[in-house]
Amino acid sequence: MTSLVLNLTSRQKQEISSHYAAYRTTSKNPYIEAFFKLDGASLSIYQTGKAVFQGEKAAFYAQNWGYQEEEQDLGKGGQDCALIGTDEVGNGSYFGGIAVVASFVTPDDHAFLKSLGVDDSKKMTDQKIRQIAPLLKENIPHQALLLSPKKYNEVMEQGYNAVSVKVALHNQVIFLLLQRGVPAEKIVIDAFTSSQNYKKYVAKETNQFPNPVTLEEKAEGKYLAVAVSSIIARAMFLENLETLGQKLGLTLPSGAGSKSDQVASTILAKYGMTGLTETAKLHFANTKKAQKLLQRGTQ
Structure with missing residues (x-):
């Protein structure tokens, strides 16, 4: 399903709402301020000020309000499927633990995630991350693990290294999320090592699963599922650091x-x-x- 997003000013929101008033209907999504069933498309106006056009004629309607092709970002490319994406935060910080998250996102979630402004957590302020992380945790199936500094130091003494620790954590969050029955068609990890290294270390882990895993560099900017994981993980890391x-x-x-x-x-x-x-x-x-x-x- 085609999903196109526009950032609206307050005036544009009023103009669009007035223009499509005859098509307005109710929505069960609490974050949608106004919802319209158009001919060949739907229009959702979120509280964040984003307008999301979905459906066969999405481009037709969006272009009437200034949509241009370059506004598309996350939500296109190789993620038009049910996808698990993982990311970790804290590996490069001396203080605090390591938070690793796996999130399950389908194309039906893309419009909602875009409306929140989901992006690579490195490009977002901590304030924004803290604001939307609870909404993501509530609406997106995910699995999270936090390795405390004390436990990290223990496993390092047991023979793990900085890479093998992350391999173990990523493998475990994926394994636990799959155990919950999510129908993942693809699994992407934000690459922190080579595929060869990953396979070498993951072979030593107790919990295994048959699904193929892809490691991609800068995956948080290519896949919404990875971006969701990066945001939730960052929020967890910040909370742990404060505690x-x-x-x-x-x-x-x-x-x-x-x-x-x-x-x-x-x-x-x-x-x-x-x-x-x-x-x-x-x-x-x-x-x-x-x-x-x-x-x-x-x-």
Whole structure:
């Protein structure tokens, strides 16, 4: 089904609603402000200010209101099927755990997701992510896992590495989502390693499934399912970072820059290595840098 999206001003919303008043009907979707059944298409105007035209004549109606081909973004290409997409957040941050999410999206979900402005979480503000993540969690079937810093440090000591940990997490969220019976025709992972590496590590995992998996670079910008996962995962990571910080009475920064070194040094001074084990990924270079900062401060 063709789905075309327009961003409307308040004036345009009024003009369109007035123009199609005779075709207005009710919608069960609480996020739709006005819904119209046109000849050969439907029109949904969302509270976010987006107009979504769907159906055979979607382009005909949308072009009357300024639609142009280049406005199409996510929602086209190789995702015109029932698809599971996965992504992870937190791998590059010294503090906080790793959140991995698998989401199941069908073409019927595309209009709703576009209306929310779903995109790669790296292109979105944290405020926007926190705003729409609950709506995605409520409306899109997904499976999420959060590996805490403490557990991360434990599995690293058991022989995992930074890549094999992520392979295990991605495999597990996909496995659990498939166990719920979602009819996935395609599975896409936002690539963090080569397919060869992925297959090598996943072969060691206990939980296996027969569905083929595709690893694609920058998949969060190509597939709505991956974008949904990136948003939910980012929201989980941010919440975990706040929770861990509150326990220590500190604000834990995201990333692995010099600010992380300084905060880690403060944690070492107050709580010792136990504090870092609970909040940070110890194998990062930040740990040694923080220890050096503490030594300088005590000399």
